Amino acid sequence: MAKSEQLFNIILSHEGGWSNHSSDRGGKTNMGITLSTWKSCGYDKDGDGDIDSDDLRLITKDDVFTLFKKYYWDKCKADYIHSQSIANYCCPIKHFCDNKIRADSIFRSQPFVVISLLQYKIK
Template identity: 30%
Template sequence: MTIDTLLDELIAREGGYVDHPADRGGPTNMGITLSVARANGFTGDMRRLPAATARTIYRQLYWDGPGYAAVAQQSMALAAELFDTAVNMGPGVASTFLQRALNALNRNQRDYPDLQADGAIGVRTHAALRAFRTLRGAAGDAVLIKAIEALQGERYLALAESRPANEAFLYGWLANRIG
């Protein structure tokens, strides 16, 4: 698996142009909202957003920017989960989920110190991830991913409960984003 494979899968899953009335993001194409497209220099009609532009935006904002390429050097499966979560919830949320999960799995700081769950993956987060993986191995990656997905699922439910219009998306979020 590579970032190019992840981008191909993501764009296929996100689909084409949508302007759902319950979606606060407004017009969206390949999962890229109008505001994100504009903030990244695209000024055209969202129906004509080029796939190359979507790929560039995804790679810069949701892979390189939050540091998931460096996570991939330790675990591509974990980086892929973080990337997908970041696309749907934002990189800060996805990275915070990783930090919270690492904190909860460190056996009261016996394995490595707690992290500040600030959503920024830096030296301390990488060190904690290395320590966790050294102790738990490949099986640990699966558990860490399950913990992140549990946090993600809880957030989806909370979003639907707090804004009934989000119920239109809950089934798809749970079906397509978790597991």
Template identity: 30%
Template sequence: MTIETLIDEVIGREGGYSNHPADRGGETNFGITKAVARENGYAGDMRALPRATAVSIYRRLYWEQPGYGLVAQVAPTIAFELFDTAVNMGVATASGFLQRALNALNRNARDYPELKVDRAIGPRTIEALKAFRALRGPAGDKVLLKALEAMQGERYIALAESRPANEAFLYGWLANRVGLQ
């Protein structure tokens, strides 16, 4: 799988223009909110957002800037999960999930040092991921993926519990975002 394929899949799940009354993000097209489009230089009508603009935003904001390409060099399936989670929950949340999971799986820092959960991918996070994989092998990716998905699913339920309007989206979030890999 490539980042291009991931972006195509996200756009396929997100669909075209939407302005759901319960969605705090307001107008979206291809899953890109109006606020994100504006922050990235798009000033036109959201109904007319070019697909190429959405692709560029996804690549830059949700793959390159957070360092998921570096994660992909070590553990591609983990990077793909981080990308999808970041698109829906934010980069800091997705990156924090990885750091928390790595900390929980390091057997009280016997396998590699604890990470500061700063919600940003840096050299220490990459080194911890490499150490985890060296110890657990490719099978470890499945366990790490389950941990990431468990945190994602719990967060969706918490969002629905804290804001009843989010219940309109919960089924779709769980059906289309958790357990994709």
């Protein structure tokens, strides 16, 4: 079975720490988590009564993993995918599709759907 930790480590290897680049549409970001994502899924880390960039600066790798597991990996039901490679491919694509990027703009054919469905173990 696929392991969430493996994909998480790949993602984290491409994400840095704190950034707030004007050319990045995500704005304030820490370890790949944008402020808007932290506001919708995170919590008030510094206890000052609001969720803001100060909280985003305080997030840990464990916080990021918890978010990744709950809102990306588990939504894909990736624990049921036998192949790690397929899980590594499906989870990010599911995220893009959930964010209203049409799957057919990424894939011009449908073998992906068949392959990923074949990987699920029906319980």
